[in-house]
Amino acid sequence: MRLPDVRAAWSGLTSRGTSFLTAGVVALGCAVVLGQADLVRVAGLLALLPLVVVLVMASQTLHLAVTRSTEPPRGAVGEEVEVRVEVVNRSGRRTPVLLFEDQLPPGLQARTRVVLPPLRPAESARLSYRLLAARRGRYAVGPSRLLSVEPFGLVERTWEATVRDELLVRPRVHALTSVLPVRRTGRGGDSDLGGAGVVGDPDMSVREHRQGDDLRRVHWPTTARRGQLMVRPDQHPQDHNAVVLLDSRADGQRGEEDRSSLELLVSAAASVLVHAADLGQRVALLGDGEDPAPGSHDTAHRDDAADDPVEEALDRLAVVRPTGPGTLADAVEAVPRWNPSMLVALLGEVGPDDVEVLAGTARDAVRAAVVCRTTTWERLSPSRHRLLTDRHDAAVARLQDSGWRVATVEAGGSVVQAWESLERTGALA
Helix, strand or coil, rough: CCCCCHCCCCCCCCEEEEEHHHHHHHHHHHHHHCCHHHHHHHHHHHHHHHHHHHHHCCCCCEEEEEEEECCCEECCCCEEEEEEEEEEEEECCCCCEEEECCCCCEEEEEEECEEHHHHCCCCEEEEEEEEEEECEEEEEEECCCEEEECCCEEEEEEEECCCEEEEEEEEECCCCCCCCCCCCCCCCCECCHHHHHEECCHHHCCCCCCCCCCCEECCCHHHHHHHCCECCCCCCCHCCEEEEECCHHHHHHCCHHHHHHHHHHHHHHHHHHHHHHHCCCCEEEEEECCCCCCCCCCCCCCCHHCCHHHHHHHHHCCCCCCCCCCCCHHHHHHHHHHHCEEEEEECCCCHHHHHHHCCCCCCEEEEEEECCCCCCCCCHHHHHHHHHEEEHHHHHHHHCCCCEEEEEECCCCCHHHHHHHHCCCCCCC
């Protein structure tokens, strides 16, 4: 038999309960001094009531099972996630009215307090609340706290359900428009697809649904816009390979946490990957320190979302951290193995020496680079600012001379505007 937890109940004495006890002790002292028998009875009632409630609350026991699920299963910065909680009473006694609250780490914002009605033995209740992620990352949701307050409000008792669940929050994805043409590098040789192959306008890459078409090829954004079922035509994955190269080097980034240049580049990488995949291209992410081998993913032959290269890349971007100085060079070296038709480089603080090898990479592909002007993320000395500005300008000029389309982005800049400006900068190789 489990003994009452008097210590836990006593520690839950509220300010009202403490006031009752204090008033009872003071009234008892006054009764003794003044010789008032009636005041002794009042003092006894004031002091005895909290003590009795403490004993009653000490005898309470809870045996609850807490499970959680989220919708959608993964979160994204700036988007709400619904957390659904199921609480099951595993004890043989009816539970009191409880106040449920999930404990959340910094970075997740939510009002998680929900009133849980009394539960009979084996009965369950379903609760839900919505949370908002302020920054990407992997978070632990929980443990849960359950608070019981008796009717007089003199004592409150708290239990903790130690179960924790994991929530992966991906970077913000911006809707990008069409600005870059696709150049095929498949078995049929190199050819510019011109208007019919422009990357960006979904309507140019899809057609109306015909009887017998695989429903897995339905392009839902275009279907919703046009009001009729639209599908992607059959494509050869080797003909359309979009490679996103992310500069995640610690010494190439400036700024702090979610306002850093790395966060802007990570969001840009996620946006480009989704944009290219929506248009039927096979995608690959390089430069985050976990570069996959070519052929390890193929959107044309995968049904499970967990095996989708875009989903896998977004999960990697959710937890990417600053890497060592050799990451960018290793990623550039890996680019030719993917035979890209489009290469998008997202660069932090670079100089002409950093982009020298990159400048001559994948000459048969459409190449574009977004380069951060990192001097706008921190206040620097005039000499240091001038040095870094000169290095930035030299790197941009080197890429442009090699046929790259280049856009520069500053602190507080827009990923969408940087992407659109690529249409107006540089010439194709």
